[in-house]
Amino acid sequence: MNQKRIKVVRRQATLDDVDAIFQLDQEVWTEFPGTREMFASRIETFPEGNFVSVVENKVVGYLCEQFINFDLDHPKPFTWLEITDNGMLKKSHNPKGNYVYGVSMMVSNKFQGFGIGTQLILCGWGLMISNNKWGTFIGSRIPDFQKSGMSIDKYISQVREDSLSIDSELRLYQKDGCKTIMVLPNYISDPESGNYGVLVYRYNPFHNWPFKKMIAYALRNIGPKFIRSSF
Numbered sequence: 001m002n003q004k005r006i007k008v009v010r011r012q013a014t015l016d017d018v019d020a021i022f023q024l025d026q027e028v029w030t031e032f033p034g035t036r037e038m039f040a041s042r043i044e045t046f047p048e049g050n051f052v053s054v055v056e057n058k059v060v061g062y063l064c065e066q067f068i069n070f071d072l073d074h075p076k077p078f079t080w081l082e083i084t085d086n087g088m089l090k091k092s093h094n095p096k097g098n099y100v101y102g103v104s105m106m107v108s109n110k111f112q113g114f115g116i117g118t119q120l121i122l123c124g125w126g127l128m129i130s131n132n133k134w135g136t137f138i139g140s141r142i143p144d145f146q147k148s149g150m151s152i153d154k155y156i157s158q159v160r161e162d163s164l165s166i167d168s169e170l171r172l173y174q175k176d177g178c179k180t181i182m183v184l185p186n187y188i189s190d191p192e193s194g195n196y197g198v199l200v201y202r203y204n205p206f207h208n209w210p211f212k213k214m215i216a217y218a219l220r221n222i223g224p225k226f227i228r229s230s231f
Ligand SMILES: CC(C)(COP(=O)(O)OP(=O)(O)OC[C@H]1O[C@@H](n2cnc3c(N)ncnc32)[C@H](O)[C@@H]1OP(=O)(O)O)[C@@H](O)C(=O)NCCC(=O)NCCS
Pocket: 001, 002, 028, 104, 105, 106, 107, 108, 111, 112, 113, 114, 115, 116, 117, 118, 119, 139, 140, 141, 143, 168, 169, 171, 172
């Protein structure tokens, strides 16, 4: 990862950020653009689950999460629109849900590869730990799938010499301890991923620990080494 130094501020998103998040989304998600209404609805429904990364007063990163219940022993496939109430969260976010679900994450094309995505993932782990949830699910894209020419099952099973996935995005989540649960056909309109998503899961190693808020703070501020250790 490129460690070039840029000063990035991470904070909870507010309704004043909706326009900036919308512009960022237009830049990054050309195949599946969101709307201003979606971003406003998410922030109104669950403000603590929306984070932005800011460089020189410009929003360059965004993460949105929600709380859900999920049957991990009998997982059933779903689409992004179904699990997120069409991206609005009003009917899908359950404050008492046992799990965190990753709704959306994006980093401006110019700022990718600087660790901003990893910092946002850490904000998500912080949310999971401080709220004492059991774990976090993410519907990962697989942006290198379509050009691989492989079948989906073969592609998902392929790993590099370091035992991490050949897919750049699955790798990002694997490095943070996520395990693959299942393939999600027609998850989202995304030609690079063949419209597939891959459901990945990270259990909360600090569930029911004391000092949860302190651990979450340390995680967000000390950085990836903390969560990538042997938990
Ligand atoms: C996925 C994404 C948020 C990562 O953000 P980032 O700030 O570039 O991530 P980091 O710098 O913290 O981590 C870099 C890792 O992300 C992955 N990555 C980097 N650029 C990527 C890209 N364009 N697409 C997919 N994964 C990418 C790689 O695994 C990389 O690790 P490596 O450099 O060791 O190979 C960003 O690439 C993005 O916004 N992509 C488009 C939208 C998207 O796919 N969102 C996720 C929806 S599930």
